[in-house]
Amino acid sequence: MSSKMVEFTVNGKKLLAFEGLNLLKYLLDNGYNIPHYCYHDSLGADGNCRMCMVEIKGKKRPQIACDTLIKEGLEVNTNTPTIKRLREEILQMQLRNHPVDCPVCDKAGECYLQNYYMDYGLYKEGKHKKQKIKKSKNIEFGRNVVYDEERCILCKRCVRFFANITKTNELGVIKRANHSTISTAPNQKLQSQYAMNIVDLCPVGALLSSDFKFKQRVWFLQSSPSICHGCTKNCNITIDYSSTKFQAERIYRYKARRNEDVNGYFICDEGRLSYKEYHTNRVTQIEYKNSIIDFKEAISKIGIEIFIHKDIVILASPNLYIEELESIIKWSKKLNARLYSPLECYKDKEFADNWLKEELRVANAYGVMALEIDTSTPDISSDTLLINFDHKLAQDINTLHRIDFITHSINSQGLILPLASWVQSSRHLINSSGIKQYAPKTLVANKPILTVTEWIEAIGGDI
Amino acid sequence: MKEVKIVSKRFDIEGINHIKKAIEHGAYSTIHKMFDKDPKTIVDEIDKSGLRGKGGGGAPTGAKWKLMLQDFKLPKVLVINCDENEPGTFKDRQIISKDPHLLIEGIILTSYAIGANDVYIYIRGEYHQWQNILQKACDEAYLQGYLGKNILGSKYRVDITICKGAGAYICGEKSALLESLEGKRGHPRLKPHQKEPEWYFGRPTLVNNVETIATVPFIVENGADAYKEYGTSKSPGSMLFAMSGHINNPGVYEAEFGTSMMEYIEYYGGGIKGGNLKGVIPGGASTPILNATEVAKAKLDYESIKELGSSLGTGGMIVMNDSVNMVEALKNLLEFYHHESCGQCTPCREGTAWVDEIVESMLRYSASYNSIEQLLQIGQTMNGKTICVFAPAVSGVIDGFVKKFRSEFEEYLRGVCNE
Numbered sequence: 001m002s003s004k005m006v007e008f009t010v011n012g013k014k015l016l017a018f019e020g021l022n023l024l025k026y027l028l029d030n031g032y033n034i035p036h037y038c039y040h041d042s043l044g045a046d047g048n049c050r051m052c053m054v055e056i057k058g059k060k061r062p063q064i065a066c067d068t069l070i071k072e073g074l075e076v077n078t079n080t081p082t083i084k085r086l087r088e089e090i091l092q093m094q095l096r097n098h099p100v101d102c103p104v105c106d107k108a109g110e111c112y113l114q115n116y117y118m119d120y121g122l123y124k125e126g127k128h129k130k131q132k133i134k135k136s137k138n139i140e141f142g143r144n145v146v147y148d149e150e151r152c153i154l155c156k157r158c159v160r161f162f163a164n165i166t167k168t169n170e171l172g173v174i175k176r177a178n179h180s181t182i183s184t185a186p187n188q189k190l191q192s193q194y195a196m197n198i199v200d201l202c203p204v205g206a207l208l209s210s211d212f213k214f215k216q217r218v219w220f221l222q223s224s225p226s227i228c229h230g231c232t233k234n235c236n237i238t239i240d241y242s243s244t245k246f247q248a249e250r251i252y253r254y255k256a257r258r259n260e261d262v263n264g265y266f267i268c269d270e271g272r273l274s275y276k277e278y279h280t281n282r283v284t285q286i287e288y289k290n291s292i293i294d295f296k297e298a299i300s301k302i303g304i305e306i307f308i309h310k311d312i313v314i315l316a317s318p319n320l321y322i323e324e325l326e327s328i329i330k331w332s333k334k335l336n337a338r339l340y341s342p343l344e345c346y347k348d349k350e351f352a353d354n355w356l357k358e359e360l361r362v363a364n365a366y367g368v369m370a371l372e373i374d375t376s377t378p379d380i381s382s383d384t385l386l387i388n389f390d391h392k393l394a395q396d397i398n399t400l401h402r403i404d405f406i407t408h409s410i411n412s413q414g415l416i417l418p419l420a421s422w423v424q425s426s427r428h429l430i431n432s433s434g435i436k437q438y439a440p441k442t443l444v445a446n447k448p449i450l451t452v453t454e455w456i457e458a459i460g461g462d463i
Numbered sequence: 464m465k466e467v468k469i470v471s472k473r474f475d476i477e478g479i480n481h482i483k484k485a486i487e488h489g490a491y492s493t494i495h496k497m498f499d500k501d502p503k504t505i506v507d508e509i510d511k512s513g514l515r516g517k518g519g520g521g522a523p524t525g526a527k528w529k530l531m532l533q534d535f536k537l538p539k540v541l542v543i544n545c546d547e548n549e550p551g552t553f554k555d556r557q558i559i560s561k562d563p564h565l566l567i568e569g570i571i572l573t574s575y576a577i578g579a580n581d582v583y584i585y586i587r588g589e590y591h592q593w594q595n596i597l598q599k600a601c602d603e604a605y606l607q608g609y610l611g612k613n614i615l616g617s618k619y620r621v622d623i624t625i626c627k628g629a630g631a632y633i634c635g636e637k638s639a640l641l642e643s644l645e646g647k648r649g650h651p652r653l654k655p656h657q658k659e660p661e662w663y664f665g666r667p668t669l670v671n672n673v674e675t676i677a678t679v680p681f682i683v684e685n686g687a688d689a690y691k692e693y694g695t696s697k698s699p700g701s702m703l704f705a706m707s708g709h710i711n712n713p714g715v716y717e718a719e720f721g722t723s724m725m726e727y728i729e730y731y732g733g734g735i736k737g738g739n740l741k742g743v744i745p746g747g748a749s750t751p752i753l754n755a756t757e758v759a760k761a762k763l764d765y766e767s768i769k770e771l772g773s774s775l776g777t778g779g780m781i782v783m784n785d786s787v788n789m790v791e792a793l794k795n796l797l798e799f800y801h802h803e804s805c806g807q808c809t810p811c812r813e814g815t816a817w818v819d820e821i822v823e824s825m826l827r828y829s830a831s832y833n834s835i836e837q838l839l840q841i842g843q844t845m846n847g848k849t850i851c852v853f854a855p856a857v858s859g860v861i862d863g864f865v866k867k868f869r870s871e872f873e874e875y876l877r878g879v880c881n882e
Contacts, residue, residue: 047653048807050848061847067653089844093813130820154806173648173806176631178816180806 008074017070024052024065032078035087035116037094037203038155039066041258042265043164049155050090051116054078062086087120097133097178098204099150107205109218113153133178141171142189143269144196144210149181152206158182158198165266166192182206193353196273197266200255211273212253216242225257227429227439229319229363229422230271233356234431235263239275239423239442249443251275251423261435268356278421281408284447287416301415302403302459309385309401312337313378317390318346318362321427321439324452325364325371328389331456337387340378341368345393358432363422367430389452390419405455418449425451464722464730467693467701469681470674471717474561480596482603485564491609493683494571498617505576505683506532512687513699514679517554518544518635518672519747519777521698521765530660531577531669539579540668542661543570543676544640545586548632549747550799552779554703555673557715559593562677563600569676571609571621572683577669580620585640588628598625632803636851637661637670639805650807651851674703694720698764708782709736720764727763728782738784742867746776748796749856751863773863789868790875793861794822800857811854814845818861825875835872838865 006019010027017026025041027034037049045066053062057075062083065076077083094113102108135149154173159182162170170190174183184190199209221240228235236257243249254275256267286298293301306312314337316328325341332339343365352359368375377393380386386402388394394402395410402414407421426441450458478484485491497505510525531539543566547555558566570582586594601623604610612620626644628634634643638652641663660667678700682690691699698720704727705715711733718727724743728734740755751773753761761771768775783792801819806812818841824830831837838861846858865872 045653047850048809050809053848069656086844086848090809090848093809093817093844096813096817153809154812173650175806177801177804177806178812180812 006070006072008070008072008076010076011078019069019071021070022066023054023068023070023074023076026070027065027078033119034065034078035091035112035120036066037112037153038157040157040201040265043157043160043201046156046160049094049153051087051094053083053086053090055080055083084120087116088122091116091120092122094153096130097150098153099132101148101151101205105151105205106208106213106218107151107202111205112203135179135181140189140210141184141207142195143192144273145190145199146208146210146213147182148206148208151204152182153204154180154182155203156182157201157203158207161198161201162192166194168192170195171198193268193270193357194266194355196269197256200266209253216252220244221252224442225440226254226423226442227363227437228254228267228271228274230268230274230361231351231358232360232362232365232432233263233358234363234429234435234437235259235267235271235356236437237267237271241443243443251278251443262431262433262437263356266356270351270357277408278423282421283406283409283416283418284449285418289413298415298417299459305385305401305403305415306335309383311381311384312387313380313384314339314387315378315389315391315394316341316368316373317392318343318360318365318368319422320364320389320452321422321425321429322364322367322371322436323427324425325367325373327453327456329371329373331460334460338378339373341373341375341391342377342393343368343375344377360432364429366432366434367428370430386414405452417455419455420449420451424449464726465719467717467719469690469693469701469717470558470565470677470703471561471715472681473565474557479562479564480560480600482564482600482607485562486607490562490564491568491607493680494568494609494615497572497575497683498615498619502576502578503532505572508687509576509679509682512682512690513697514675514682514690515698515700515765516672517674517678517702517777519549519749521775524671524675527660527669527671528573528577530658531579531667533667535667537666538581539577540663540666541570541574541577541579541582542637542641542644542663542668542670543582543584543673544635544637544670545584545590545673546628546635546640547587547590547673547777548635548803549749549777549779550796551707551744551781552705552747552777553707554705554715554778556590556593557703557705558673558677559590559597563597564604565677565680566597566673567600567604567609567623569679570623571614572679573669573671573676574621575619579669580622582621582623583644583663584623584625585634585644586625586627588630594625594627601625631805632799633805633851633853636853639851640670641668648805650805651853653850695764695766697766702763702778704763705777705779706732706782707779709738709784709786710734710782711736718763721767722763724758724761724763724780728780732782735782735784738786741783741785741787742789743783744781745773745778747779748781748799749853749860750774750776751859752867753863754867773859789864789871790822790825793864794819794826796860797822797857800853800860804853808849808854810845811849811857814841814854815857817841818857825872828875830876832876834876835865835869 002019004019034052036052038046047067052065054065055077056063137148139147141147159171199207224239226239228237236259238255238257240253241251254272285292314332346362348361388404390406404412405417405419407419423442430436473479506528514524515521631649633639634649636651639649643649694700701719703717707713716731742752742754743758744752757771765775797819801815804811804815842858842861845854
């Protein structure tokens with residue numbers, strides 16, 4: 001791609017773009033609805049699905065847009081009757097051996113075949129009256145990926161993901177003609193730590209995640225953009241959750257969200273499956289010495305504890321958002337307390353690789369460093385009051401005088417106060433390359449749980 | 464009928480597979496004089512001769528060679544396409560079995576002309592016998608010093624590696640061949656946006672057919688004008704035409720371009736066997752069939768066959784007499800295409816199977832009344848909408864059979880009323 005701007009025409013409209021840019025990329029980015037299967041921004045063109053055909057002036061036959069480069073004076077037509085007929089015919093061929101699995105297929109509702117059938121379906125011409133080719137279903141590829149040969153349209157996105165992105169070449173096409181299927185090498189399973197991305201990539205219901213399979217229909221899900229808290233990379237994700245009236249909201253899956261500055265198009269499998277943590281082992285009630293107490297009692301207990309102790313240590317989790325950390329800093333100054341946020345315990349050398357996984361398995365460690373919070377381990381004597389804001393290290397500290405603001409339950413005999421988790425609050429994060437990102441609030445629990453800032457505000461009046 | 468002996472000049476000599484006998488009869492004579500010439504003059508000579516690729520496309524060879532003369536960072540590679548899978552074509556096999564040293568001589572000349580030290584011969588997997596002949600010939604050439612590090616005491620090196628295909632028709636397509644040679648699945652690549660050589664592991668590569676390369680020694684020895692004496696102005700030279708089917712003497716015979724097809728069939732083939740001529744598939748199974756009246760007009764060169772709506776292809780003629788049922792003949796071909804489609808592009812993957820199914824249902828008298836229109840329609844969908852020319856070829860075959868012998872197809876639909 002050169003840096004020269006050229007003028008070209010799409011459907012009679014004059015447009016400007018960089019010379020040598022992929023035509024399909026340009027059209028998709030600019031809101032043109034061009035059906036396509038094999039093309040994906042991250043993988044480029046392969047030219048096998050033949051759905052993205054457009055008419056180009058001067059060319060005898062329709063051309064695939066994914067293999068056309070923009071040049072001066074290019075005249076493109078995307079919606080002529082010829083093109084429509086062509087798309088109908090090609091879609092009809094895609095569907096020839098595709099089973100009518102939609103009622104039981106987990107992709108139904110977000111399937112490209114369904115979407116394009118709305119526009120390019122041959123509803124009246126009953127050409128599908130034949131025995132479809134029977135192939136295997138529910139093949140375990142390993143790493144939570146399940147493959148259905150019958151539904152596959154052989155766009156090879158998954159094959160190209162392992163060939164071009166991870167460079168591990170774990171999948172390939174076997175057999176020929178309409179018996180072709182995707183397969184791993186004989187007796188091999190997928191090994192890649194990023195394997196579940198092919199579920200996102202698959203435009204149809206051929207590759208499914210065994211983790212999400214048969215859990216929820218996608219049209220009952222709501223999506224919200226968010227940021228993964230698995231490590232300091234802060235990959236952009238989409239949280240798919242269901243919010244039914246009178247029921248607790250439930251997260252069903254994370255999907256990768258495109259952000260070329262941070263994670264590109266993909267996330268790691270560990271991050272993808274970390275949604276499970278949200279639901280397990282959550283703290284929902286205020287407890288003191290294993291018995292439930294009410295809010296007012298808790299506030300007065302905190303007031304007394306703070307009043308009788310001279311030496312106070314606050315542990316703030318590096319998973320908290322910048323604004324939350326700031327209010328903790330303010331409070332600690334008011335209390336004249338020592339504030340720590342040790343990072344050592346979050347380090348995991350084995351987890352790191354040179355792509356999307358980073359050593360520090362906590363979201364806002366670089367935010368902690370930016371706010372100049374002490375990251376060393378505090379020394380705690382028997383007289384010290386420990387105020388823990390969801391820090392991992394607090395589990396290992398044995399002290400009688402403690403107040404724990406936590407999301408997930410730990411073994412503690414002190415005062416335990418439930419804290420909103422990161423999906424229940426919203427604010428900013430700083431990642432390892434210094435990019436500050438906003439993570440919006442996604443879920444509202446049935447019984448609202450207070451965030452760090454709200455807790456401090458509630459306590460602040462009593463001090 | 465003028466007999467031509469350019470490629471087939473040593474075919475009739477017994478024991479020509481042995482290098483000593485071959486040298487006695489003039490093989491490798493050009494190699495001794497090769498180092499006196501500038502490589503570029505060889506390329507120019509080939510370009511001037513108007514030699515056209517004999518693998519089916521008929522593209523000018525000289526233009527392809529010239530692309531290799533640019534400066535490249537990585538070493539150049541020469542790949543010989545001997546993946547002869549086309550039904551009805553068996554000329555490359557003849558060259559290898561009857562004069563393998565001619566091919567090796569051509570390879571040395573070509574590699575010198577384009578500056579490629581590494582040569583790969585991609586040979587069809589089923590050609591076990593011919594693989595052995597070729598390997599033996601190469602071994603002999605290595606021993607005699609025609610191949611290897613220092614050819615005939617010069618500093619020039621040529622190494623030939625014989626690679627066996629794994630039995631896919633599509634690997635005869637040059638980009639699929641290279642994919643296969645790289646160890647990948649034989650899927651054709653997208654065509655480049657401008658004229659450029661092929662790429663083998665990122666190295667600039669020339670892919671030529673066996674017969675094209677076997678013609679090179681003649682042109683280098685006798686000059687471009689000597690080659691141009693044969694054939695027509697646009698299709699100069701000669702070609703090994705193969706004949707099979709209802710013919711008295713099937714086989715491979717060399718003839719110059721422009722020879723009348725009927726004359727060729729009469730002279731070499733000894734006439735039609737067991738009846739009258741019904742049709743001829745002119746250049747391997749993938750070219751549209753010609754009916755008897757067209758065959759009478761046809762001349763064996765690229766232009767005149769193209770005028771008749773077919774193409775010369777590889778020159779492998781399949782002759783059919785009037786005992787042939789054209790629907791069954793089409794079914795036979797479509798079964799082949801269904802089996803051999805690589806499965807990459809949707810129209811080809813599904814289309815080849817679909818047309819096969821329709822013709823099969825015709826033969827079972829269970830086709831729907833609009834089957835013929837449907838066949839042509841699917842053919843249209845397959846034509847020109849795929850990466851390689853496999854699907855367009857199938858479309859052409861269907862068009863040829865259905866349009867020229869429509870009454871036979873209609874007979875299978877008579878009395879059928881199921882929708």
